[in-house]
Amino acid sequence: MVTEYKKSGVDLDKIKELHSIEASIITSTYKRTILGAGHYSGVIELNGMKIAIHVDGVGTKTLLAKKAGRYKEVGVDCVAMNVNDLISIGAIPQALVDYIALEEPSEKIVSGVIQGIVEGAKEAEIDVVGGETAVMKDVVNGFDLSCTAIGVVEELKTGNNVVPGDVIIGLSSNGVHANGFTLIRRLLDQNRLSWEDWEAELLKPTRIYVKPLLEVLDLIKAAGHITGGSFSKLRRITNYSLDLHLPEPPPIFKAVEEAGVPHDEMYRVFNMGVGMVLFAEKDNVEEILRRTNPYCPAQIIGKVESETGKIKVHTYKSQFLYL
Template identity: 55%
Template sequence: MVSGEYRKAGVDLDKLHGYHEEISRIISSTYKHTVIGAGHYSGVIKVGNLNLAMHTDGVGTKTLLALRSGLVKPVGIDCVAMNVNDLICVGAKPLALVDYIALERPMDNIVNEIVNGLVEGAKEADVEIIGGETAIMPDVIKGFDLSCTAIGIVDKLKTGSDIRPGDIILGLESNGIHSNGYSLVRKLIDEGKISFDDYKTELLKPTKIYVKPVLEVMDMIKGAAHITGGAFTKLKRLTSYKLVLNMPEPQEIFKVIEKAGVPHEEMYKVFNMGIGIVLFVSEELMKEVKTKLEKYVTVYELGRVYDGNGIIIRSYKNEILRL
């Protein structure tokens, strides 16, 4: 259960989880060719001999800070990242996406910046943008909203089903707070607890795209988790075994947010705390996987899988947190 600061900002993760469960229950009546349904990082459907993965996600209220700062292009990259990073977590190679841009009013420069960001992100992820939709909806949208739907192809599913005690947990460094927790961040800015002028460049950094490094080691890993909304509680999607993580010191922006009034434990339930992707790998393959990944990104050996259940985090302050 998340403590009060995020809920005070208008986001109740417990309520949201309840919505997800109810929606999953209702839509499951449509399944005929579904391999992975709602509740994982991406849905997977069998089409002939192919397993196609599909995911949709948006940028969230980060768009409001982008509009306020004028740094709009990064959220186009964010939108691609939030989708392709989830696709790779089921073993998919991302192929293509479509975008949806909703505007409060005509915004020529904003649309241009968004699309340039989408293109930059797509090239980094090696996906094609094959279409989309743009709408102007006064009274419905405040500023603009942005989302994408992406598809990929899966040779071998990665669901975490073969994760076992003794496996190593690796963490790939994030690019900052990525695209989650911005309702809470904006509340702290509005209350004068964080200076937007001082930290706007850091807050508008785009979500890191992990497609290239993860695809390079895909055949060697047992599971992958994109650390987004709900943060490290999302590891429960992959395994019910006990996970013990020793977290590295995060980037300064996380400390700024915490000092502004967010409880230490809540930070690890809302934000990625410097780790964008978590990978599970056997001890035998760990060194080889780490060497391949380090060509692209900083890699941390976070911990291990043990018999039992639950997630235990030793935070950068050396406090023990149980999720």
Template identity: 55%
Template structure:
């Protein structure tokens, strides 16, 4: 149970139940679906192609962006949250559309958001082929932003071939990325974090992992984007026992913890400095690390073992069972 997050208005347990209910209902529509709801991206067979499709947004980070006057990063966030999830099924992202909903006409906000979307799209090598912009007073507070992205899958990556002995590699994050902001805003509103002092760190854009991951895609067995629910998401890939030794996180996470979030809850809500996790066999681990290190800091977090459960040794040497 993530108590502080729940106090901020986000009940992760209830959200998981919603996901389960929705997944069961929409499965009635499946005909050519290879991967349905419950994984990072859906995959459908169209002719000779396996097409991955995913939708995500940036959540309440938009409210903090407005308050801080830093808008462009959320455009990058929106691209990143989608293309990173496409990678997790083995897809090469190719295109996206955006949905921008406004409380009222906001010229500068629109310009900054689109600028961020374009920067993220160029970094991901995807094309923005359209979208929708709406003004909806009484429905939207500030603005809301989401994207739908598609990619092409040559070989599905579901984690089904992960085995004991495989290595677990972590790719460094840019900071909080785009999850947990209801909790962050609660701490700011309570005066426990000063937005004017830490706004740059709190609003750093989500790291886009497309270039490094595509370079090693053929050598990895499973890929996990660490977003909402943090490291519990690894359960999507395997039921084997995972033991992770986490590095010291960036200072922004220590700031949030010091403001009143329990140490254990930090690893259930935030990425704690690891934005993506790759599972790699011993045969390829050194080559994969070498290729990745050209783009991002890589941590050898641990191994896969017989048994079940996720065990995390935190930077404070505390053992957590997720």
């Protein structure tokens, strides 16, 4: 199937194949690993302590930051993409290091990015303990950015105890977050999406979900950060069938769809207004909503069903699709 995302240069099926190849190779190194490749973060046990580790970047959103001459937002993004994956498995984020690769030395880029990383770190209440800056003119276009973060785990939240009848709760996103930008840039380049109309919205940083999740770790069974691959990421948590009824998305997603992305593909690429998903017993839902809503809007978006293998998504257009 040739999708708009594939036409842009990103083949999600091929990426999954690469992940599978990588996972099969690295398992031979496992000595301390208790949660390896395939979930939101890896976990090792060291002297009785469970330590989680994750690495991520902001993808080609850096090119839009360069276009706008604004770099602070992607610094926040980079923190969010790491700490959100840590907290998804129940790991409390502690610290991170950054890596900035530059086409040429730029104080404006570095200072802007670091300001954003510091802002995100303060929001997540973690330490920035160092980093690395490299200049690679023949490799990098503008700049690239990634972080590696660590957390500590008392109780893993991997979804092993998710059962039919459990309720699925969605925490709202802050817009597009930091994935799908290869497709969005294609729409911008082809003048199918207006940069002037959507610049501010597209540069909004990924919402950091650490504080709301810390409020409810004792009440949830699992959490899923919705990034690349969208709601298919929930397969990391359970193979039970999921029945999702998603709310009407923010205007930016409608604009992207109107620019020529098929409705079903939107739900395979973007978060569509739901950036974090929680799994919980029915009896805990009311308290979870009470604790999370002060941080960001939250609502019930579905349930876990008895059969296995399907994620059914009901969209705001009264359509449904299977992931």
